[in-house]
Amino acid sequence: MTAKEKSPFDTNISKNRLEFLFDGIFAIAMTILVLELKLPEQIHDKRSVDELGQALLHHWRTFLSYIISFVILSGFWIGHNTLYAKLARITKAILAIHVWLLVWAAFIPFCAHLLGRYPSNPAAFAVYLSTAFAYAVGLLALIITADRQKAFDATVSAVDVRRLRRGLIRSLIGMVFLILYNVFIMPVLR
């Protein structure tokens, strides 16, 4: 990055270890989603199948929120996996973008918790979407940076990068509309 003389202690990240950290954080974020699921408490007859069954069914939205968040994080992980395999080296900028990606990925369990607690509040949905938006912005930055710093390997052509970037920008615009809709239109509609 700077022109000062080269030291062996210049930041130097192995692609493998960044992969470990990334996979580790995703594995944990996906698993702690389940910590948010609360046990039914207000049960009169502790042995009643009907009561416990209904108490669990009553919280079906929380369970759905668990499964959806799990699938979203899996999707993030699979997308990153595909992209990461094409990186020939990890520059400092790419490293910094990964910290950004991980901040937001690790934040998803909080969003899932918030949405599970306030499922009818558009703000909870907007927080979730904003987190996904921040993550997707990181992905876009990753693509643009890797392209500029020529960090993609030889199998990736300029056309591939352009197509991927365009798809991502389209998703980002869609997300912005969804967030604005939830924050400004939804409260008025009710």
Place this chain on the structure above:
Amino acid sequence: MTAKEKSPFDTNISKNRLEFLFDGIFAIAMTILVLELKLPEQIHDKRSVDELGQALLHHWRTFLSYIISFVILSGFWIGHNTLYAKLARITKAILAIHVWLLVWAAFIPFCAHLLGRYPSNPAAFAVYLSTAFAYAVGLLALIITADRQKAFDATVSAVDVRRLRRGLIRSLIGMVFLILYNVFIMPVLR
């Protein structure tokens, strides 16, 4: 999957990374089981060996549930390990099945918690069994898909696959009966 032209950014999962994610999620699910174990609280003489001992013994079912869930998750992990070693490649369908497997594996700590809290309620047991059932259905789908997509390596013969599939289907049928028994017969028996 589709016939459109090949891009370097087509979903492409390394067998190693999926393994990391899988092992990571299992390691976490197994370890957070212990977070469910509650400390004894209603102790009058904080220094009394008898009282603390009895308070802990009183919750022996929770501890047993911890050990059983740990062993069940280990069993899932060992079974998957053996199967996974025979996969020559990870197709998109196999990847999707892995997300399914992980959703249910990560859900086991909740089931363990539920069963530890309502040990005498057949519904809690049915929820646990249903989760194991959903996981096992995923395993069956994995075997059938890997066989159809010719993703098993050369050491696996059609006879091996058939035998494994038959064993799994038999377990699934047994599980269905156990679930039905817990939901419909048990409440009547009492």
Place this chain on the structure above:
Amino acid sequence: MTAKEKSPFDTNISKNRLEFLFDGIFAIAMTILVLELKLPEQIHDKRSVDELGQALLHHWRTFLSYIISFVILSGFWIGHNTLYAKLARITKAILAIHVWLLVWAAFIPFCAHLLGRYPSNPAAFAVYLSTAFAYAVGLLALIITADRQKAFDATVSAVDVRRLRRGLIRSLIGMVFLILYNVFIMPVLR
């Protein structure tokens, strides 16, 4: 184990993946120790350095318990590391012993929590020691089994195994005395 014909789906664990699971569970057990540390709550002046400082110092035993448990788990991990490096293969019995080891290693955070909550209760100390004892019994079983099944690599002589086994048995006997002392002598002494 049985004499039936060989199948590609016989349990077959890669040494690497068992290592991942082991390291993963240890990493998590060591990190969730910190989840047990409670924040000081009864503070009148939220901005007072003295009050917060004293509230934290008041819980020094909990912090000490955190550090000691962390170091104990590190010790377990280092010991296993050294032993594991000498295993040439993972038999089914060795795999089963690893599940045993992991059950008790993952249980240490609960013990740490219990001891931090009831530091003056010999029963809490006995529970902790019993968990370490159960882990050490697993280590002894691992050494004896690996020796009998000739799973150690060529650098390990019969003399090395005998010496290691003797040291471990001595520790186990010491632990038994400590546990008995805590359960039977300590309550009488007071």
Place this chain on the structure above:
Amino acid sequence: MTAKEKSPFDTNISKNRLEFLFDGIFAIAMTILVLELKLPEQIHDKRSVDELGQALLHHWRTFLSYIISFVILSGFWIGHNTLYAKLARITKAILAIHVWLLVWAAFIPFCAHLLGRYPSNPAAFAVYLSTAFAYAVGLLALIITADRQKAFDATVSAVDVRRLRRGLIRSLIGMVFLILYNVFIMPVLR
């Protein structure tokens, strides 16, 4: 370390496994930061965007504390990564220093929680700084020990080590002043 005859069971840590444990603990510490984030509870109209939005904004310091702690842990991890890549072997002393580093790294989530709860209390800030200080002392010990035990690889010159050591000592002195300022000057200033 000692002069007694060599045994195959002398402590012998693979560089890879220590790396796994380190990365695992960092991944978990970074992810459980989010467990500290509490959901807003005192909301009258559960469906009000304004109320939930304001409740979340009210806790902006907790969210900032989450992001800062995440970035600090990332910084620690990146720094260690760079250093670790230059180690040719893991001696017993280097292993012991790693346990020290991990104790303090895993303690950061507690510090983040404390600071998020008492943001205006200089003692909370001092605890956070002291933990970072303890970690940095470990880094200094790592550099000095690796240098003395000739554990750095051939690309590292004496000049590189001296420069790194000097930079670290300067940071440590700065930290001491900041801690003293928070503990002794800040309470007087108010």
